[in-house]
Amino acid sequence: MFLLRRFEKCHKIIAIFGEGLIGSSILSALTASAGFAKELVGFSYDDAAKQPGELRHIAHRISQVAERRPMDLCILWCAGTAGFGATECDIQDELAIFRRVLELAQNSVDLYPKSKISFHLTSSAGGLFEGQKYVTRHSNPAPIRPYGHLKRSQEELLLSSSARLVKRIYRLSSVYGYIKRGHRMGLISTLIFNGIRQQVSHIFGNPSTLRDYVWCEDLGKYIARVLLDHEGKENCSIDHLVSGKPSSIYEIQGIIEGLLGRKIYLAFQDTNTNSSDITFSRIIFPDNWYPIDIETGARSIYLKWRDCGSIP
Amino acid sequence: MLQKIKISTITPVYNGEAYLEKLVLELVSIREKWSDSNIPLELVESIFVDDSAIDNSYEILRSLQKRYDWIQVITLSRNYGQHPATVAGILHSCGDWVFTIDEDLQHDPKYFDLLLAHAVTHELDVVYAKPEGSVHQSVLRDQSSRLYKRFLSKITANPYISSFNSYRLIRGAIARSSASICSHETYFDMALCWFTDRLDSLSIPLKDQRFIETKRSGYNLRRLLSHSRWLMISAPLKILRTSSLIGILALIGSVFYGGLIFYNKLTDPASIPIRGWTSTILSILFLGGLCAFLLGVVLEYLTNILLHTHGKPTFFVVDRSSDALIRDYFESEKKKKGVSLKTF
Numbered sequence: 310m311f312l313l314r315r316f317e318k319c320h321k322i323i324a325i326f327g328e329g330l331i332g333s334s335i336l337s338a339l340t341a342s343a344g345f346a347k348e349l350v351g352f353s354y355d356d357a358a359k360q361p362g363e364l365r366h367i368a369h370r371i372s373q374v375a376e377r378r379p380m381d382l383c384i385l386w387c388a389g390t391a392g393f394g395a396t397e398c399d400i401q402d403e404l405a406i407f408r409r410v411l412e413l414a415q416n417s418v419d420l421y422p423k424s425k426i427s428f429h430l431t432s433s434a435g436g437l438f439e440g441q442k443y444v445t446r447h448s449n450p451a452p453i454r455p456y457g458h459l460k461r462s463q464e465e466l467l468l469s470s471s472a473r474l475v476k477r478i479y480r481l482s483s484v485y486g487y488i489k490r491g492h493r494m495g496l497i498s499t500l501i502f503n504g505i506r507q508q509v510s511h512i513f514g515n516p517s518t519l520r521d522y523v524w525c526e527d528l529g530k531y532i533a534r535v536l537l538d539h540e541g542k543e544n545c546s547i548d549h550l551v552s553g554k555p556s557s558i559y560e561i562q563g564i565i566e567g568l569l570g571r572k573i574y575l576a577f578q579d580t581n582t583n584s585s586d587i588t589f590s591r592i593i594f595p596d597n598w599y600p601i602d603i604e605t606g607a608r609s610i611y612l613k614w615r616d617c618g619s620i621p
Numbered sequence: 622m623l624q625k626i627k628i629s630t631i632t633p634v635y636n637g638e639a640y641l642e643k644l645v646l647e648l649v650s651i652r653e654k655w656s657d658s659n660i661p662l663e664l665v666e667s668i669f670v671d672d673s674a675i676d677n678s679y680e681i682l683r684s685l686q687k688r689y690d691w692i693q694v695i696t697l698s699r700n701y702g703q704h705p706a707t708v709a710g711i712l713h714s715c716g717d718w719v720f721t722i723d724e725d726l727q728h729d730p731k732y733f734d735l736l737l738a739h740a741v742t743h744e745l746d747v748v749y750a751k752p753e754g755s756v757h758q759s760v761l762r763d764q765s766s767r768l769y770k771r772f773l774s775k776i777t778a779n780p781y782i783s784s785f786n787s788y789r790l791i792r793g794a795i796a797r798s799s800a801s802i803c804s805h806e807t808y809f810d811m812a813l814c815w816f817t818d819r820l821d822s823l824s825i826p827l828k829d830q831r832f833i834e835t836k837r838s839g840y841n842l843r844r845l846l847s848h849s850r851w852l853m854i855s856a857p858l859k860i861l862r863t864s865s866l867i868g869i870l871a872l873i874g875s876v877f878y879g880g881l882i883f884y885n886k887l888t889d890p891a892s893i894p895i896r897g898w899t900s901t902i903l904s905i906l907f908l909g910g911l912c913a914f915l916l917g918v919v920l921e922y923l924t925n926i927l928l929h930t931h932g933k934p935t936f937f938v939v940d941r942s943s944d945a946l947i948r949d950y951f952e953s954e955k956k957k958k959g960v961s962l963k964t965f
Contacts, residue, residue, distance in 0.1 A: 443627070517797070554712070557797050559937075
């Protein structure tokens with residue numbers, strides 16, 4: 310995990326759990342603008358035995374700052390390896406880690422009453438509203454698979470935590486961006502990646518399956534802006550960070566073929582569970598949220614990978 | 622809970638301030654009617670595409686959007702025209718079926734049920750509204766439009782052109798796929814024909830109230846001509862294939878006739894009174910035929926490249942299984958009322 314510190318009248322500390330696509334984008338957006346000192350602190354996501362000790366160490370690092378003057382501590386949870394295909398067992402492990410990190414935030418609230426402590430959770434709009442079309446403010450989360458239940462449990466745990474803890478939940482649709490080796494690839498990155506290598510992409514769905522895609526840098530900038538906002542008035546907020554434009558796999562295929570200048574090879578595995586549509590209304594956009602279109606995002610990925618001369 | 626088929630409507634907006642409120646009220650009444658009955662349909666969204674409207678339409682749409690959360694407004698960066706605006710709207714839609722309607726109440730939403738019933742009863746993917754009687758109440762305007770469509774239908778390989786109308790019902794998956802391949806020179810309805818041949822039209826009363834009252838239309842002559850040119854460019858012309866055929870017939874004819882003349886020259890030279898004339902004509906026929914044939918081949922290649930560039934698919938998979946839900950409903954209503962589907 311990363312610990313970012315900036316010393317000013319009120320010390321700002323941001324603890325970022327998760328260095329995947331979303332975590333990296335937020336980290337980039339924060340370090341690009343705000344002059345933070347960045348520290349990499351070890352945290353074993355896959356070793357439950359080590360986690361209590363590591364969390365004590367993180368708490369100690371925070372206390373070194375907090376004992377001197379009030380602070381603005383933001384704990385951001387964007388970790389987790391569970392995806393749409395996660396099993397019940399996977400989600401229990403992940404929920405246990407989340408509980409421990411949330412405890413760190415609750416303990417900080419009790420220990421530092423003069424400080425502002427906030428917990429930021431990146432949730433999954435797709436997992437919560439799977440199979441629902443045109444999701445609006447009035448739509449109710451109705452998860453279908455374990456992954457969706459995990460996200461709902463995380464949200465419920467956070468919302469039921471100490472009243473003094475500021476709670477920010479970001480419900481994200483399918484995120485795409487520059488993927489690093491070893492990380493889970495989304496549909497768009499996979500199609501570009503396999504398209505460049507002229508390999509077949511296996512799609513779980515059918516060409517008409519509708520999904521909503523958001524560009525990782527848009528998320529990074531938005532969440533960084535919220536993290537840096539000292540004046541946030543609401544104690545609890547849920548932001549739906551979605552594009553509001555449903556895209557079919559067929560449409561994305563056309564965009565990527567246009568980018569690459571040749572056909573891409575697709576094999577569809579259409580199962581009922583994976584081909585359900587998930588779309589959102591633009592009405593649920595939070596203020597200052599301006600998502601870019603897929604064509605621009607996909608072009609950025611392609612140009613970056615092409616210019617690098619290698620693919621992650 | 623009753624499973625509902627999701628319906629989207631798309632309306633390009635350019636000059637519709639006088640009609641938008643009324644149109645939305647019509648949509649509200651349809652939405653409420655569906656919601657209050659056990660019909661398995663839900664008007665999930667109405668998308669209005671602001672194509673750089675020249676009047677107060679945008680402000681009206683924004684206020685309507687505040688009132689109804691199922692109304693979406695998309696603003697285009699400049700005036701692109703009705704087809705690109707429709708395409709943009711379709712690409713933002715999520716309905717299982719998509720209606721495209723004009724801004725000026727020419728296309729009454731009360732016929733939605735009728736068009737849907739026709740689509741599911743006949744297992745169609747696209748249903749166009751066919752005007753009953755005169756749309757513009759101007760013989761010149763109506764007849765010229767009808768004749769031009771018929772002419773294009775004849776010279777292209779597409780029998781559906783005469784049905785094309787901006788009041789359409791399209792299966793959602795086909796609408797979005799067709800819209801996604803549309804470039805600036807692709808005629809949307811032609812693209813639809815590349816994805817399905819289950820197209821039909823249904824006669825319903827349509828009146829262009831704006832044209833009748835003000836003699837002004839959203840289309841001026843320049844726009845209509847540009848529209849026609851566009852349609853012609855998107856459609857592969859049957860005439861190209863015909864010219865190749867004429868070319869190859871001329872070529873074969875010249876060879877055959879040349880052989881006959883040569884035989885006559887050998888067996889009965891006296892039968893040729895004027896020397897040189899026949900061979901000149903034969904040469905022209907041969908070379909002209911060869912040129913026409915080769916030109917036809919080149920144009921066929923060009924047409925293929927053009928269609929490839931336009932994104933004509935090799936195949937497309939579609940799922941029509943959910944039609945049964947609507948069909949069953951309409952059939953049960955038909956039995957209950959003892960009336961034909963047309964009366965819905």
